[in-house]
Amino acid sequence: MEVTVSVIKADVGSVGGHTRPSDELLAAVQQRVEAERGGLLLDARVFYCGDDISILMTHQRGLGDEAIHGLAWEAFRAGTEVAQRQGLYGAGQDLLKDAFSGNVRGLGPQVAELTLRERPNEALMILAADKTEPGAFNLPLYLAFADPMYSPGLLLSEELHAGFRFVIMDVEHTEGDRSITLDAPERLYDIAALLRDTHRYVIAGIWSRKYPDEQAAAVSTTRLRQIAGRYVGKDDPVAIVRVQKIFPATEEFGPPFALGAFVAGDTRGSHNLPLLPVPVNTPASTFFCHPMVTALGFSMHEGRLTGPVDLFADPVWEPIRHRIVAKAVAMRQQGFFQPAMLPISELEYGGITARLQRLDAEFRVEATGD
Numbered sequence: 001m002e003v004t005v006s007v008i009k010a011d012v013g014s015v016g017g018h019t020r021p022s023d024e025l026l027a028a029v030q031q032r033v034e035a036e037r038g039g040l041l042l043d044a045r046v047f048y049c050g051d052d053i054s055i056l057m058t059h060q061r062g063l064g065d066e067a068i069h070g071l072a073w074e075a076f077r078a079g080t081e082v083a084q085r086q087g088l089y090g091a092g093q094d095l096l097k098d099a100f101s102g103n104v105r106g107l108g109p110q111v112a113e114l115t116l117r118e119r120p121n122e123a124l125m126i127l128a129a130d131k132t133e134p135g136a137f138n139l140p141l142y143l144a145f146a147d148p149m150y151s152p153g154l155l156l157s158e159e160l161h162a163g164f165r166f167v168i169m170d171v172e173h174t175e176g177d178r179s180i181t182l183d184a185p186e187r188l189y190d191i192a193a194l195l196r197d198t199h200r201y202v203i204a205g206i207w208s209r210k211y212p213d214e215q216a217a218a219v220s221t222t223r224l225r226q227i228a229g230r231y232v233g234k235d236d237p238v239a240i241v242r243v244q245k246i247f248p249a250t251e252e253f254g255p256p257f258a259l260g261a262f263v264a265g266d267t268r269g270s271h272n273l274p275l276l277p278v279p280v281n282t283p284a285s286t287f288f289c290h291p292m293v294t295a296l297g298f299s300m301h302e303g304r305l306t307g308p309v310d311l312f313a314d315p316v317w318e319p320i321r322h323r324i325v326a327k328a329v330a331m332r333q334q335g336f337f338q339p340a341m342l343p344i345s346e347l348e349y350g351g352i353t354a355r356l357q358r359l360d361a362e363f364r365v366e367a368t369g370d
């Protein structure tokens with residue numbers, strides 16, 4: 001059976017700053033989505049990471065479907081109305097356009113979607129991050145799908161020997177989607193050369209090479225800044241990752257995330273801090289808006305979901321979190337000096353740029369004396 005999995009995510013308001021959505025807001029989104037269970041949808045879940053709400057939907061309407069995207073848009077609008085009534089912070093923040101026009105791509109919400117031919121025991125994982133950018137998934141996914149030091153299945157399983165195909169998007173490109181397809185392991189160094197630049201080159205999809213019709217992962221790639229033309233919050237990404245058998249196993253994604261790789265984001269979208277794996281429905285941290293990621297594990301049969309299992313909630317993650325938070329504290333001790341604060345080109349707020357422009361007028365060229 002073919003099933004499309006769609007995850008559509010938006011920040012439409014939160015309590016007391018950029019923290020978490022209110023219970024009433026969540027209930028409004030949930031209610032709108034639940035109404036379509038058994039109609040448009042085979043199944044659905046609603047959860048949050050920081051102040052971002054993710055709507056996970058399974059259905060048979062294919063990628064980019066107007067009715068599915070329209071449903072998510074309406075659900076976020078319903079949430080926005082509650083946020084406005086409650087005076088929540090950033091009400092409707094990620095709904096950048098007034099009217100829905102057939103697809104939420106380009107309207108503000110982040111989207112990850114893939115269509116799969118369901119395996120007898122389909123297993124998948126949903127990743128949702130807050131206070132960071134889509135490139136935050138580059139390193140963990142590269143390690144899980146291309147590096148046997150982290151992903152032993154690449155050596156141990158015949159199903160994984162052929163490697164994986166990476167589709168990498170240039171998110172700085174403004175006229176249409178620009179992407180490149182590269183095979184690991186043969187093109188590993190080319191893949192690495194691109195993925196190291198997490199602001200510009202972002203993994204959009206990963207496919208099995210042994211079974212070329214089988215998509216392993218889909219990642220959202222939207223840059224809100226390019227839609228709005230100004231800072232409107234971060235491009236907090238979501239991803240769908242299929243796991244087990246012909247894909248890396250669920251537990252092979254743990255070590256890449258335990259690394260706590262430095263990513264861009266956190267306070268005012270303008271700093272580097274390590275990506276912190278947290279349980280689902282964790283509010284954003286008041287420690288400098290620490291970039292965070294949740295992972296939910298599901299089984300699926302005929303499009304109906306069992307789960308989630310909260311994949312970053314078991315006891316092993318506690319000491320890992322302590323280590324990652326210690327990295328964050330160390331980075332913050334150097335305040336605004338790079339690389340703690342991002343380079344000018346990546347700052348989400350324009351304050352420093354305006355200041356530098358004013359200072360520029362005060363510079364004087366010294367005479368050389370020749």
Ligand SMILES: O=C(COP(=O)(O)O)[C@@H](O)[C@H](O)[C@H](O)COP(=O)(O)O
Nearest residue numbers: 018051131233234266267268269289
């Ligand atoms: O990262 C932040 C918000 O991220 P978000 O949009 O919730 O993904 C915060 O650090 C804000 O940038 C900061 O709180 C200032 O917000 P404003 O006062 O400009 O709304």
